[in-house]
Amino acid sequence: MKNFIPDKAYIDPRALKYDVGQISVNHLKELNIPIEISRKVVIDGKNSLENYSKSKKTIYLTVNKQKKLKPCKPSADYQFSLSSSCPGHCEYCYLQTTQGEKPFMKVFVNIDEILDVIKTHIDNNHPNITTFECGSITDPVALEHLTGNLKKCIEFFSNSENGRLRVITKYDNVDSFLNIDHNNHTKFRFSINTRYVINNFEHNTSSFEERIMASKKISSSQYPLGFIIAPIMIYDNWKTEYKELIIKLKKELKDYNNPITFELIQHRFTSTAKELILTRFPKTKLDLNEDNRQLKWGPYGKFKYVYPKEKSSELKEYISNLIYENFENSTIEYFT
Numbered sequence: 001m002k003n004f005i006p007d008k009a010y011i012d013p014r015a016l017k018y019d020v021g022q023i024s025v026n027h028l029k030e031l032n033i034p035i036e037i038s039r040k041v042v043i044d045g046k047n048s049l050e051n052y053s054k055s056k057k058t059i060y061l062t063v064n065k066q067k068k069l070k071p072c073k074p075s076a077d078y079q080f081s082l083s084s085s086c087p088g089h090c091e092y093c094y095l096q097t098t099q100g101e102k103p104f105m106k107v108f109v110n111i112d113e114i115l116d117v118i119k120t121h122i123d124n125n126h127p128n129i130t131t132f133e134c135g136s137i138t139d140p141v142a143l144e145h146l147t148g149n150l151k152k153c154i155e156f157f158s159n160s161e162n163g164r165l166r167v168i169t170k171y172d173n174v175d176s177f178l179n180i181d182h183n184n185h186t187k188f189r190f191s192i193n194t195r196y197v198i199n200n201f202e203h204n205t206s207s208f209e210e211r212i213m214a215s216k217k218i219s220s221s222q223y224p225l226g227f228i229i230a231p232i233m234i235y236d237n238w239k240t241e242y243k244e245l246i247i248k249l250k251k252e253l254k255d256y257n258n259p260i261t262f263e264l265i266q267h268r269f270t271s272t273a274k275e276l277i278l279t280r281f282p283k284t285k286l287d288l289n290e291d292n293r294q295l296k297w298g299p300y301g302k303f304k305y306v307y308p309k310e311k312s313s314e315l316k317e318y319i320s321n322l323i324y325e326n327f328e329n330s331t332i333e334y335f336t
């Protein structure tokens with residue numbers, strides 16, 4: 001898909017002291033994006049819906065001064081951020097409820113300082129391997145064309161004896177990563193789904209074909225590779241479409257002989273998320289009917305609605321069988 005171009009960019013004056021900040025500003029100027037140097041981002045929509053859509057087209061180039069990284073169990077030891085929020089409008093995204101009414105995108109330019117913090121965490125855990133996730137509050141590939149920061153991270157981890165990076169994305173902007181000597185220290189995971197789920201609920205993200213072709217490119221560069229199938233949904237034709245997805249993946253990855261991991265997550269929602277989704281996407285086709293679900297206590301202190309046991313078992317069995325039948329080299333890390 002075409003790289004995201006914001007409608008407006010705010011620039012934190014501190015960002016201009018960094019090379020990446022200067023390069024990004026020049027790039028934005030070339031694109032004729034309106035720029036405002038400010039410590040404050042102003043989103044002045046007439047209502048919350050307008051605030052949301054304006055925010056999703058606004059970036060704020062700034063710095064990330066976080067010194068102590070948050071843990072990120074179970075997927076990695078720690079998480080760090082090259083940006084927050086993303087240009088996607090996934091209706092079910094859990095960030096909907098955590099990033100407030102104005103989820104404009106912060107893009108961090110002080111990459112060397114961010115890498116220094118990562119290095120400290122690796123050194124403190126020596127001689128053990130320390131793993132890092134960079135997609136917890138953003139999509140790290142969606143905004144890469146503005147900074148080149150993820151490429152620098154992959155190069156950093158390549159040279160790190162004990163550091164490992166995990167990337168997750170719904171975007172196909174991967175060409176800049178293909179010729180890096182990654183040293184198998186970065187694992188790419190693509191978030192994939194059926195055509196129905198992508199077309200109806202994952203607006204402004206790469207398409208079914210684009211994501212699979214991006215994963216093929218990454219596989220041809222021999223990166224460690226995985227897929228997250230999430231959120232898995234039950235709808236008319238779901239079996240046929242999940243089968244199509246796995247068969248298509250198999251076809252495109254036939255030359256990749258390294259292990260492939262799969263993470264499977266069924267669709268779930270909380271009452272808070274439902275309320276927000278219905279405000280932001282009033283015509284949503286998401287199944288948010290509590291009568292079709294059962295309650296499950298979540299790790300973040302909230303009940304969530306998941307499929308009833310017999311339905312979730314059917315999902316798990318059907319998709320796991322498809323994966324094992326088609327990928328000899330695969331492991332399913334979890335179904336939740």
Ligand code: SF4
Nearest residue numbers: 086088090093138139
């Ligand atoms: S691409 Fe990822 S982070 Fe962005 S809205 Fe979609 S699910 Fe959320």
